[in-house]
Ligand code: URP
Ligand code: ZN
């Protein structure tokens with residue numbers, strides 16, 4: 001099967017021109033102006049932006065967490081991602097403390113295999129690093145192509161590791177050519193603040209936010225950056241939210257250290273005023289919590305200073321009945337919010353259309369940088385001969401409104417209800433196949449492939 005996309009505005013991190021893309025099977029064969037080729041199927045992209053499929057490197061699908069499971073399966077989550085132009089996701093496997101990485105891999109693989117609609121890979125979250133786990137790092141890298149390892153400096157008593165384990169893990173991951181990613185907040189401080197608020201009878205969602213002040217994130221981000229520097233292991237901070245944390249990363253540049261930084265769409269667009277006095281704030285109970293307007297300004301600036309490299313979602317949806325588990329106690333509200341479907345359109349509308357970022361930066365943040373950092377480039381993350389034909393066509397002028405009534409995520413509220421956006425994903429190709437067209441999904445459960453990744457390379 002061959003496909004010819006004609007007369008679109010082709011955007012990559014280095015290109016911006018009106019041209020054509022010719023695809024055979026799963027791969028792009030050629031790109032240029034006025035290609036003189038006939039294909040089985042032609043898509044007229046006149047007036048549309050043609051860009052690499054999105055890569056969201058931070059999602060939690062069907063994840064056991066806080067006494068429940070995140071509500072999108074690999075099927076519903078990756079399908080919703082496709083509707084929004086994200087063709088690849090990277091999910092997190094969680095090692096159970098006292099158990100091996102392989103057991104966790106088998107469990108997650110079992111849930112995803114034959115289920116995903118879009119392409120996917122896994123990071124491996126190491127929650128118990130010991131002499132038994134050490135040799136498994138190499139197995140993950142070499143046999144499974146899992147080259148990034150996740151650590152939690154918070155969620156004390158559940159997922160958190162201490163600095164001793166962090167140092168030892170980073171030494172081993174460096175040896176194997178991998179990368180360590182981190183949820184960087186100070187777990188002990190948060191644990192204390194949660195307990196104190198509860199003891200004082202302060203139980204509403206707002207106290208989730210007040211239990212994780214900026215300093216908890218700034219301190220841990222600095223500590224992680226130091227351990228990364230000492231061990232020489234490449235480091236990536238997930239869901240960075242605030243000025244203090246970004247300054248820790250900025251300071252490290254003085255000694256010529258680079259830490260990769262991901263923020264998430266919600267931290268750019270939403271702020272802590274969502275946490276009022278009622279339970280509605282539970283919609284945005286996530287860790288770290290939403291911050292202040294000054295932090296949003298820092299993050300937008302950090303993007304253009306090349307300090308923030310990726311915009312992800314940390315998609316971790318829970319239906320309202322699940323959020324109600326914490327009705328009388330904020331610490332029992334499952335942490336996370338739904339966004340996998342809307343990251344690309346939100347960032348385009350609020351970022352590109354409002355003049356905060358260029359189109360080239362948009363492609364970097366939503367696709368190319370994640371592909372490079374996580375060992376998927378150039379198969380994914382760009383439009384080039386031999387790359388997978390993961391391609392989105394966006395109508396840059398079409399206006400639409402976000403709502404739980406129309407989204408495809410398995411969650412009964414929208415964190416962005418009523419938001420009016422300009423720019424709509426119209427058509428999505430995944431490995432050469434039209435996956436989304438005219439608001440319909442054309443590929444089935446099981447079409448999504450597991451992606452083995454290369455070792456980390458610098459960009
Ligand atoms: O609130 C969040 N972020 N939930 C998912 C788990 C995590 O910390 O990323
Ligand atoms: Zn996290």
Ligand code: ZN
Pocket residue numbers: 058059060314316
């Ligand atoms: Zn997460």
